[in-house]
Amino acid sequence: MQVGIDTIGPKGRQVQLSPSSPWGDVVASSLDLTVASLDGTLDVKRTARGASVVIRATASGTHLCDRCGQPTPLSVEVDTTLAYRPSAELDDGQEEVELSEGDLDVGFFDGVTLDLTDVVAEGFALAAPDRVTCDRSDCGDTVGDASDGQDGASSSPFAALKDLL
Ligand SMILES: [Zn+2]
Numbered sequence: 001m002q003v004g005i006d007t008i009g010p011k012g013r014q015v016q017l018s019p020s021s022p023w024g025d026v027v028a029s030s031l032d033l034t035v036a037s038l039d040g041t042l043d044v045k046r047t048a049r050g051a052s053v054v055i056r057a058t059a060s061g062t063h064l065c066d067r068c069g070q071p072t073p074l075s076v077e078v079d080t081t082l083a084y085r086p087s088a089e090l091d092d093g094q095e096e097v098e099l100s101e102g103d104l105d106v107g108f109f110d111g112v113t114l115d116l117t118d119v120v121a122e123g124f125a126l127a128a129p130d131r132v133t134c135d136r137s138d139c140g141d142t143v144g145d146a147s148d149g150q151d152g153a154s155s156s157p158f159a160a161l162k163d164l165l
Contacts, residue, residue, distance in 0.1 A: 001116040008046040015042040015116060017057050022117050027059045030121040031128050033074060036061040040078070042116060050085040051114050055123040065134035072134035078127040082119055086111030 001022060003013060017023045017040040024035045040057020060075035087108040105126065109115075133139060 002113050003044060003116055004113050005046060005051055005111070008044060008051065012043055012045040015044065017041060017120065023120060026117045026120050027124055028061075030124040031059065031061075031074070031076060032063060033059065033076075034062040034071075035059055042119070044114070044116070047083065050083065050109065050111065052081055052083045053114075053116070053119050053123075054081050055079070055120065057120075057123070059124065063132045065136075065139060066131045067133045068136065068139045070134055070136060070139070072132065072136075074129075074132055076124055076127050076129075078123045080105070080123055080126065082107060082123060084109045084114055084119075 001015070007013075017038055019035055019038045024038055027033065027038055028035050038057070038059045040055065040059075042057075043054040045052050045054075055078045058075065058077045060073070062071045063074035064070065065072045083106045085106060085108055088111055105122075107122065
């Protein structure tokens with residue numbers, strides 16, 4: 001879902017999340033989750049240097065245990081603000097990318113259009129547990145390769161920034 005920055009008014013743009021397209025698919029691939037429920041809101045605001053998105057959402061469903069590969073329930077709650085700045089700032093000769101917005105996670109976009117599906121995928125990826133394991137008594141007996149590095153947070157454009165904080 002593309003939102004032109006210029007179309008965001010003073011009150012911002014509110015978007016309701018639901019399991020229907022495209023959100024269910026976005027969350028499913030972000031979390032590697034079979035989505036049973038998804039509810040929440042996005043509050044998109046324009047900022048002096050780009051945009052910020054407040055994400056408050058909860059998704060639940062079935063995830064495969066990272067240890068034994070059996071289906072296990074997973075619920076992920078997101079309550080965060082992601083800030084986006086024009087990627088052109090990276091090329092304007094400033095040596096350092098300022099992280100003055102403190103706790104906010106900062107991503108970059110083209111300065112014109114923000115893809116909210118990417119934002120939602122990012123928000124859930126950041127909130128997801130590093131490792132999901134079931135509580136079966138025999139979990140772990142088949143040890144080992146069920147989790148082969150996975151994708152998720154490690155591929156996040158925010159991951160590198162987080163390491164710097
Ligand atoms: Zn397990």
